[in-house]
Amino acid sequence: MRKIRPWPLTLTLYSLLFFCFIYLPLVVVIVFSFNSNVLDMASWESFTFDWYLGLFGLREVAPSQGTSAIYVESTDQLLNALKNSLIVATFTTIISTTIGTATAIAMARHRFRLRGTYQGVMMLPMMMPDIVLGIGLLIFFITLGFKLSLLTIIIGHCTFLSSYVFIVVQARMAGLDPALEEASADLGANEWVTFRKVLLPQLMPGVVGGAMLAFIISMDDLVITYFIAGTDSTTLPMFIFSMIRRGVKPEINAIATLLILASLIIAGAGLYLRSRRVE
Amino acid sequence: MQPILQIRDARRTYATPEGGTVNALDGVNLDVGANEFVTLLGPSGCGKTTLLRAIAGFEELDGGAIHLEGADMRGIPAFRRPVNTVFQSYALFSHMSVARNVAYSLEVAGVGKSERMQRAGEMLDLVGLSGMGARKPSQLSGGQRQRVALARSLIARPRILLLDEPLSALDRQLRQQMQVELKNLQDEVGVSFVFVTHDQEEALTMSDRIVVMKAGQIEQIGSPREIYRRPATRFVADFIGETNMVAVALTGDGKATTDGGLVLAVPSDSGTGRATAILRPSDLSLTAADCAPNGAIPGTIRQEIYLGSELHFLIDVGGSIWRVTARDDGRDYHTGMRVALTYDPANVHLMPEAV
Numbered sequence: 341m342r343k344i345r346p347w348p349l350t351l352t353l354y355s356l357l358f359f360c361f362i363y364l365p366l367v368v369v370i371v372f373s374f375n376s377n378v379l380d381m382a383s384w385e386s387f388t389f390d391w392y393l394g395l396f397g398l399r400e401v402a403p404s405q406g407t408s409a410i411y412v413e414s415t416d417q418l419l420n421a422l423k424n425s426l427i428v429a430t431f432t433t434i435i436s437t438t439i440g441t442a443t444a445i446a447m448a449r450h451r452f453r454l455r456g457t458y459q460g461v462m463m464l465p466m467m468m469p470d471i472v473l474g475i476g477l478l479i480f481f482i483t484l485g486f487k488l489s490l491l492t493i494i495i496g497h498c499t500f501l502s503s504y505v506f507i508v509v510q511a512r513m514a515g516l517d518p519a520l521e522e523a524s525a526d527l528g529a530n531e532w533v534t535f536r537k538v539l540l541p542q543l544m545p546g547v548v549g550g551a552m553l554a555f556i557i558s559m560d561d562l563v564i565t566y567f568i569a570g571t572d573s574t575t576l577p578m579f580i581f582s583m584i585r586r587g588v589k590p591e592i593n594a595i596a597t598l599l600i601l602a603s604l605i606i607a608g609a610g611l612y613l614r615s616r617r618v619e
Numbered sequence: 620m621q622p623i624l625q626i627r628d629a630r631r632t633y634a635t636p637e638g639g640t641v642n643a644l645d646g647v648n649l650d651v652g653a654n655e656f657v658t659l660l661g662p663s664g665c666g667k668t669t670l671l672r673a674i675a676g677f678e679e680l681d682g683g684a685i686h687l688e689g690a691d692m693r694g695i696p697a698f699r700r701p702v703n704t705v706f707q708s709y710a711l712f713s714h715m716s717v718a719r720n721v722a723y724s725l726e727v728a729g730v731g732k733s734e735r736m737q738r739a740g741e742m743l744d745l746v747g748l749s750g751m752g753a754r755k756p757s758q759l760s761g762g763q764r765q766r767v768a769l770a771r772s773l774i775a776r777p778r779i780l781l782l783d784e785p786l787s788a789l790d791r792q793l794r795q796q797m798q799v800e801l802k803n804l805q806d807e808v809g810v811s812f813v814f815v816t817h818d819q820e821e822a823l824t825m826s827d828r829i830v831v832m833k834a835g836q837i838e839q840i841g842s843p844r845e846i847y848r849r850p851a852t853r854f855v856a857d858f859i860g861e862t863n864m865v866a867v868a869l870t871g872d873g874k875a876t877t878d879g880g881l882v883l884a885v886p887s888d889s890g891t892g893r894a895t896a897i898l899r900p901s902d903l904s905l906t907a908a909d910c911a912p913n914g915a916i917p918g919t920i921r922q923e924i925y926l927g928s929e930l931h932f933l934i935d936v937g938g939s940i941w942r943v944t945a946r947d948d949g950r951d952y953h954t955g956m957r958v959a960l961t962y963d964p965a966n967v968h969l970m971p972e973a974v
Contacts, residue, residue, distance in 0.1 A: 526676075537723075
């Protein structure tokens with residue numbers, strides 16, 4: 341008699357369903373970014389690259405009857421939003437990675453008064469609801485007379501992304517043998533040389549991981565950015581959001597697909613770097 | 620001869636989490652000579668590692684002084700001290716090749732790359748790792764990593780090499796092999812070694828002198844033979860090998876009487892008064908009770924432990940248990956048998972009762 345084992349089968353089914361639940365929406369977005377049906381995105385007409393070409397102004401998308409089919413009013417606007425996002429994400433990543441890493445090292449290697457409080461304060465921005473952080477930052481900037489611009493977005497992002505980097509690097513730091521730094525000092529290296537030749541290379545997977553996280557979250561943030569962006573500093577998520585408010589249009593799918601692709605490339609590069617380091 | 624390392628009245632106090640304090644070093648005095656192999660031996664928490672770290676410069680002393688080649692080390696950071704350390708965890712830099720690990724101190728000192736690599740190669744030859752320079756530490760076995768750590772700390776030609784329980788992570792066989800190699804290496808490079816361990820066998824095997832520590836203080840300093848044969852305190856006698864200790868009253872004529880009324884023969888110059896007599900299990904011999912010579916200690920075998928080349932016995936002598944080690948000479952001993960213990964009075968070590 342064959343043994344029936346219902347549980348492994350159920351588990352497999354459950355896992356499949358779970359992955360569908362997570363990834364099906366993304367697959368739908370990708371598939372329909374190639375759908376030529378202008379009127380009804382949900383029904384498949386034929387394969388096209390039009391939306392991608394239209395995004396970059398390479399192809400004029402003719403308005404069909406009854407709709408205003410040029411959804412991306414200006415390619416310049418889109419590219420400008422992308423540029424803004426990249427500027428914000430790059431500076432935010434550099435600054436918050438530096439602050440987060442330095443704090444993680446200081447917290448792990450030095451004993452000082454109010455250390456516990458400091459730890460809590462570093463974690464707080466992560467727990468804080470985005471909307472509260474956004475309002476708080478807005479009031480802060482207005483009170484101090486800051487003109488809302490890319491700079492205010494960068495400052496705002498750094499306030500909470502430093503915490504993310506701190507958490508990631510701190511985890512790496514906790515697993516590090518303190519004897520490594522002692523060995524370096526023992527062999528004649530002062531603190532700076534020890535940092536450069538031993539500590540930083542050992543922390544690098546954590547630092548790179550934290551930096552990637554900061555970059556992706558900064559690129560992606562809408563709520564906080566929305567509060568502290570000036571009129572001339574629209575970021576990509578803000579741009580997409582304003583497009584959506586006027587209806588979900590096919591170009592959105594194309595933008596989303598490109599963003600997924602970019603995320604995969606960054607994540608892939610991170611994994612590759614990490615695997616090269618670990619031997 | 621001027622000692623290389625002088626430690627005078629070293630003191631270090633830690634605060635415990637409960638709010639109390641503990642004296643990790645409580646007035647330690649120690650000299651280490653050139654080319655000497657000194658072992659700091661004691662149970663965990665005795666202060667041996669704190670002392671080593673204070674010499675290396677990882678810990679500041681609260682009081683006292685450490686002089687290296689006559690120079691006061693107070694306020695001198697670890698990276699300026701002419702000593703190097705082999706860590707218990709080896710602390711190899713996993714992101715560097717073996718050769719770069721070994722040459723690290725040269726790299727930091729600004730020595731050119733070709734000379735660095737050449738000297739790293741020589742050091743690797745010395746510790747028996749020729750041709751492994753290109754590997755990563757993760758590709759080596761535990762014993763090989765140990766040798767890399769040794770090579771790395773010896774390449775800068777320190778005046779003193781500090782070793783913090785470096786063999787504890789190795790299995791027994793490898794550990795015994797490394798004990799011999801370490802001692803040979805020390806003879807070869809002519810560097811003073813200060814070696815920390817809690818393993819008395821390791822200490823006896825390698826050391827020129829052993830420093831037995833307890834609760835932040837030095838109990839005894841002496842050669843392995845002195846420490847084993849003439850322990851200064853009960854603690855030392857207990858910590859180094861197995862012992863039989865019995866409280867006696869010396870009668871001044873080469874005799875001592877135990878509280879149980881047993882009369883022991885002791886060295887004739889022992890004086891009078893209360894004392895603790897120490898007899899190592901290997902200094903006692905077992906004979907059958909009926910052919911016992913005069914002055915033998917009568918007893919009954921309680922337990923017999925067979926260890927191949929040796930036999931260990933627990934003997935009931937008037938209510939207290941004595942340990943005896945004997946070679947397996949094929950004679951039949953069994954539990955409950957009446958026996959007699961014989962010994963050479965010269966091997967009885969006496970120490971003042973209070974300690």
